[in-house]
Amino acid sequence: MDRTRHLFGLSAQAKAQLIAKLSSGSSTRPAERSPRRSAPEEGGVLTPRLDVSELNGFREIRMIREAAGFLDIADPFFRVHEGIAGAETLIGNKSYVNFSSYNYVGLNGHPHITNAAKAAIDRYGTTVSASRPVSGERPIHRELEQMLARIHGCEDCVALVGGHSTNVTVIGHLLGRNDVIVHDALIHNSIVQGATLSGARRVPFPHLDHQAADRLLGELRSRHGRALLVIEGHYSMDGDVPDLPGFIAAARRHCAWLMVDEAHALGVLGPRGFGTAERAGIDPGEVDIWMGTLSKSLVSCGGYIAGRRDLIDYLKLTAPGFVFSVGMAPAAAAAALAALELLTREPERVRQLNDRAALFLKLARHSGLDVGSSIGASIVPVITGSSIRAGRLAHAMFQRGVNVQPILYPAVPERAARLRFFLTAAHTEKQIRDTVQILTEENRRLEVAPSDLAAVARHLGKLASPPR
Numbered sequence: 001m002d003r004t005r006h007l008f009g010l011s012a013q014a015k016a017q018l019i020a021k022l023s024s025g026s027s028t029r030p031a032e033r034s035p036r037r038s039a040p041e042e043g044g045v046l047t048p049r050l051d052v053s054e055l056n057g058f059r060e061i062r063m064i065r066e067a068a069g070f071l072d073i074a075d076p077f078f079r080v081h082e083g084i085a086g087a088e089t090l091i092g093n094k095s096y097v098n099f100s101s102y103n104y105v106g107l108n109g110h111p112h113i114t115n116a117a118k119a120a121i122d123r124y125g126t127t128v129s130a131s132r133p134v135s136g137e138r139p140i141h142r143e144l145e146q147m148l149a150r151i152h153g154c155e156d157c158v159a160l161v162g163g164h165s166t167n168v169t170v171i172g173h174l175l176g177r178n179d180v181i182v183h184d185a186l187i188h189n190s191i192v193q194g195a196t197l198s199g200a201r202r203v204p205f206p207h208l209d210h211q212a213a214d215r216l217l218g219e220l221r222s223r224h225g226r227a228l229l230v231i232e233g234h235y236s237m238d239g240d241v242p243d244l245p246g247f248i249a250a251a252r253r254h255c256a257w258l259m260v261d262e263a264h265a266l267g268v269l270g271p272r273g274f275g276t277a278e279r280a281g282i283d284p285g286e287v288d289i290w291m292g293t294l295s296k297s298l299v300s301c302g303g304y305i306a307g308r309r310d311l312i313d314y315l316k317l318t319a320p321g322f323v324f325s326v327g328m329a330p331a332a333a334a335a336a337l338a339a340l341e342l343l344t345r346e347p348e349r350v351r352q353l354n355d356r357a358a359l360f361l362k363l364a365r366h367s368g369l370d371v372g373s374s375i376g377a378s379i380v381p382v383i384t385g386s387s388i389r390a391g392r393l394a395h396a397m398f399q400r401g402v403n404v405q406p407i408l409y410p411a412v413p414e415r416a417a418r419l420r421f422f423l424t425a426a427h428t429e430k431q432i433r434d435t436v437q438i439l440t441e442e443n444r445r446l447e448v449a450p451s452d453l454a455a456v457a458r459h460l461g462k463l464a465s466p467p468r
């Protein structure tokens, strides 16, 4: 997918011109610049220094900030939450209804979890002070891994300090230059990064299209050593789900490993929230690599891989991000374990989450909002079709007491810019009804007062070329 097209709804040519104009007033392209000569007191030796403005994306960020400032849109990033971010949150000493946190089953701040984390600190301290193989192993690690393995119906599991880094290190490690990785076009960045690290050939297929994945594997498989097919169980931007049996069949037909990222599926899909296998009613053993994170439903921090015992054993002995990285902090492991206990003990949380999300989806759809292909399990996008419009709508919502994150280019293609609503079991029906009402009103207001893109372009152009 070409993510560089139609920034802010401008044509590719207009965008290119703007970016060129904003390039720090110099007509010299970065690659053409000659190295700076250092000051004589530095000995006159060539000492090239880091010039951030030469890095990819720098000028685009500058342009986006300028455009946002011109349109009076407050920066929606790095907002400081001053307490527990649940269905409500405190920002700037004011309470907002919050749809920007992963807290799907409403567990963040639950006393069972905070007490477990505190007890782990009392017993083991705040760090395990070493990588797991070399004296960083604590009982809480294995307890967590065994419970995750049970929930995923797998033989074993290994937990690492980060979700993103789990994908990077595991994919980067398992695949190599002679291999091929075929993945959904909307797959998470961590998987793309892992694929890049591996050196394998990386080929995306259209979102959710298992027949396209099957065709691609058919074309590519014989020219590569190993093949990995990667999908997400519940897509983080769109809230839609794959046809798992279709992907299993494609993987088996072409002797590819199948990996499913359950970051947004655990606690969300299946009657007990055990994820994609439970939802699809398939034997979890049909999937070679289950990946998940501890930062969403499990209100902690970390990532994991669940699968066959030999795979987990191999990763524990060889995956660089595990072997050469500190073991999970005791409090983080204990919090995730306590969250899993609550998830299994209180399955009604999952039902409540799905009910709330379905209500949001239904009301938003009835109001004519574009909710894409979301199934309404916990993530509902409201697609605005331009970053400016998403930014303005999120700003308007914030003014009216609702905190929702806009997802802007380049995180998604410009025409797919959106507000992304994370629903949780803790949201009340009233909060959801009120929010959709406000959203509908503010969206209509924007329809009658669209942004003047030509004025934005003129403003940016003026900034880039000051009067002579």
Ligand SMILES: Cc1ncc(COP(=O)(O)O)c(C=O)c1O
Residues within 6 Å of the ligand: 162, 163, 164, 165, 167, 188, 190, 232, 236, 261, 263, 264, 293, 294, 295, 296, 301, 302, 303
């Ligand atoms: C699909 C997917 N995989 C992996 C990750 C990385 O997880 P973490 O944020 O826990 O590092 C995310 C994060 O949002 C994600 O959405």
